[in-house]
Amino acid sequence: MDMKIKIKGKHIGRDCPVFVIAELSANHNQVFNTAVRTIKAAKNSGADAVKLQTYTPDTMTIDADNKEFLVNHPVWGGQSLYQLYKKAYTPWKWFKRLKKVADDLGIILFSTAFDKSSVDFLEELDVPVHKIASFELVDLPLIEYAARTRKPLILSTGMAAIKEIEEALAAARRGGAKDIILLKCVSSYPANPKEMNLRTIPDMERRFHCPVGLSDHTLGAGTAVAAVSLGAVMIEKHFILSRTINAPDGFFSIEPGELKGLVKDIRTAENSLGKVRYGLTREEKESVVFRRSLFVVKDIKDGEFLTEDNVRSIRPARGLKPKYLKRVIGKKARKDIPRGTPLTWDAIKR
Structure with a gap:
């Protein structure tokens, strides 16, 4: 099964660059120019x-203030949904203009x-x-309706x-x-890293046969970078x-400098994953000389016995391997054999 999808020319899946989304949410504070500046900052980051x-508000809920509709949260509390x-x-009157801003910048919106x-x-x-x-996620008619567009679909799975x-x-x-992507998510704000259970990511990929990402509400970048290492x-x-x-x-959002650092760390993490490989890498070939090998550490005369006092395993790797x-x-x-000479077989009587 092909586990890669494409969004506006960008391939997403294993062995592809991690797709990083800056969630603007309510952080424009209902000021249009703030929204524009935030999109530009996301691109620059x-x-x-x-x-x-x-x-x-009317597509989300109803205007009611009975207890079922009151928000209980340390930041959002004291008001109705x-x-x-x-x-x-x-x-909604902003969307067309914001999309043009994003299109002109070359960032997907x-x-x-x-x-x-x-x-x-x-x-x-x-x-x-x-x-x-x-x-x-429990609104199955909504999911089916969105799926009828035949466009890629991202489903967050918090709770x-x-x-x-x-x-x-x-x-x-x-x-x-x-084309469906599942996002591992913990729907608390901010989320506690101890509750993230990132090892669920590879299990989700195997179980549901979809590419999996992370919608991350923790503070900082560590959780997101760890998620990349898990697929x-x-x-x-x-x-x-x-x-x-x-x-x-x-209160749980990251700023431009932090996003830029996160993207950099993600790119480092994905480049570091590589593949299963043993043995020398290309750059390690220059370091192999600093392994240990057998050297004469005291002058030895012709016919003299080799002992642990005059032969030792030391750096660099110019002599016989220490296993000998x-x-x-x-x-x-x-x-x-003068002191400091790499020990070789031709210097030893068999």
Whole structure:
């Protein structure tokens, strides 16, 4: 099974460069120029794509303040879901202009769709890929609807049991999706690294036969880089110009310098993975001389016995291999051998 997909000319999968997404989310603070500057900063920081979120308060929930709709969170608490989404949503009238900004910069722009109307809206913009958030993974009709676009589909799997992921994949495939990426995710903000369980990534790849990435809500870059070493082919991080901006998602987002460092570390990690290989590398050939070998460490006269006192295993590797030490001890020299001479077979009487 081909485990590679393509998004706007970029191949994603094993042995391909990791696809890095800067999640803009609510970090524009509903200021258009901030959104533009954030997209430019994502491009300059080395991200492959920038992602938006397509919803309104009314497509997400209803305007109600009974206890079922109140937010319980140390940062977002003290308001209803409707009030939170009203502060956080991206105005839909921005999208066409933001996509042009991204297209002109040469960075891919796409968005998370939260209902059928947002899928339709994003199709009008001709985004190259659709994303379904972890909280919507149980909305199987939405997944099937997005899959009918026949575009690549990214499914975040925060909170999801195996059965729920299987059901989401089945819905996507019923809809006609051929190219699906699963994102390992922990849906807490910020996420605790101890709860990330990144070893699930290769298991997801084997179990569900899909490329797997990471939607990372932990603070810092360490978790994302570790995920790459375990096979993650896509990394998504929330991104903000500065955490001093009082934006809803700013407290767990990374800044431009941090994103640039993350991209650099990801590229180093993916280059370091290589393949299963033993023996000298090309660059190690210059270092092999600094291995140990057998040297004469005291002057030895012709006919004198070789002992552990006058022959030792030392650096560099100009003499016999150290594994021959026991074989040469007790043998006689067939000529004078000055101190500092690499020991060779022609200097020993057999």
